[in-house]
Amino acid sequence: QLMQSGPEVKKPGASVKVSCKASGYSFTIYGIAWVRQAPGQGLEWMGWISPYNGNTNYLPKFQDRVAMTTDTATTTVYLEVASLTSDDTAVYFCARKATPVSYYFDYWGQGTLVTVSS
């Protein structure tokens, strides 16, 4: 199970940090990806992190202002997005890689709505 933090409202230029707490499986074995969905739009993969060693891989468009981190003690993964604009208004999902070596996703968090508005 993946349980995400609650909705956020931020002003342009601010940062937001969303959490995703994993439970019910061996946390370090499966990578966690972040996928976002703007209102009425499709799914956009942002990147992923390996809870085993903290290695990350970000989509180039997010490289400069996204950070994914992991806390193995609390089995929680975090997504931080800096320099927010209205274009970042979206629901952010965490999703578990289905196997250690594949890149499709079998369990998803419930989503966290981030609204960027002045």
Add this chain to the structure above:
Amino acid sequence: DIQMTQSPSTLSASVGDRVTITCRASQRIGDSLAWYQQKAGKAPKLLIYKASTLESGVPSRFSGSGSVTEFTLTITNLQPEDFATYYCQQYNGYPWTFGQGTKVDIK
């Protein structure tokens, strides 16, 4: 990046119908394709991976086929709970990419 193009964008159908959604990849991706179902306000749900392997717990009325660049998701005997938006996703080439979605609504 590998572009994934789904068709149609919207599909109107009735309970009991057989519906087919197509997903085309801009490059060869073998069988590295997954299908998801998303209902309004909910997270996507994995239906099929490796182009045709049904995820555990998914009803057998869902099936996937295809390889290389062209793939299909078929739902036979459409049920009321199947009205949703469906996405394909390739995981052969980085970055992994989704199709734009196909909304299946009630005729």
